[in-house]
Amino acid sequence: MRLIPSSPLSCLGTAAVAVVVGGAVLVGCGVVDIDEFDPDFDLFSSDGAESPQEEPSPSPSAAEEDEEAASAQYALPESCAEAGAAEVVGDLAPGTALSEERGEVEGFDEAEQLVCSFGDGSGTAGSATFTLVFTVNVDPSLSPDVVQVPGAEEEMAWEVDIDVDVDTYHTDEADSLGGDLEYVGTVDGSTRHLYLALPGELYVTAIAQGEEVAREDLERVVLLAAENLRG
Secondary structure, three states: OOOOOOOOOOOOOOOOOEEEEOOEEEEOOEEEEHHHOOOOOOOOOOOOOOOOOOOOOOOOOHHHHHHHHHOOOOOOOOOHHHHOHHHHHHHHOOOOEEEEEEEEOOOOOOOEEEEEEEEOOOOOOOOOEEEEEEEEOOOOOOOHHHOOOOOOOHHHHOOOOOOEEEEEEOOHHHHHOOOEEEEEEEOOOOEEEEEEEEOOOEEEEEEEEOOOOOHHHHHHHHHHHHHHHHO
């Protein structure tokens, strides 16, 4: 049913109202067919009070979760024991001898690092070592020579005559920490680096020298080390 006034009306100086009459809704001076109305439209509740609108429950979006990960606080650990280096490296260490060094990084303002290197204790150049390095305020993937591995050869500086494979990538685990991964290894597999860049200019590096260690194992080490720092 459609109700049409017999003569035009003016709304000037008259408050607009909405009334339901015989299946039609009168809004001010206009007429709208009830069939064209949203069936969910509710002007008033049964007690005459305006119906409250339900607030949707907030749920964290993927962007908010990434922002939370990026805001996580990381700090340079005071010692290899505090970093849990022995537990993180585990069976990948070629020996139980630990060489530990913490201090400033020469040539870079406000840059510091902690080096935790495991080996057989011989100190012989080229002997197998597994090293976990924490660096702040300088990116060791861009300046590899800032990482001084005990017993390492000068070739560790990645001079141009050494062929290396480089791969920058992401994983779900790294994203949850707010980090980026970069793998750098010599083509012959004698030395492999995996860098994890974290918020706050903190970097965790795993270095396997003289032994073949899978990239997945290096990745596991740096991610576990980062979890320890955040936890």
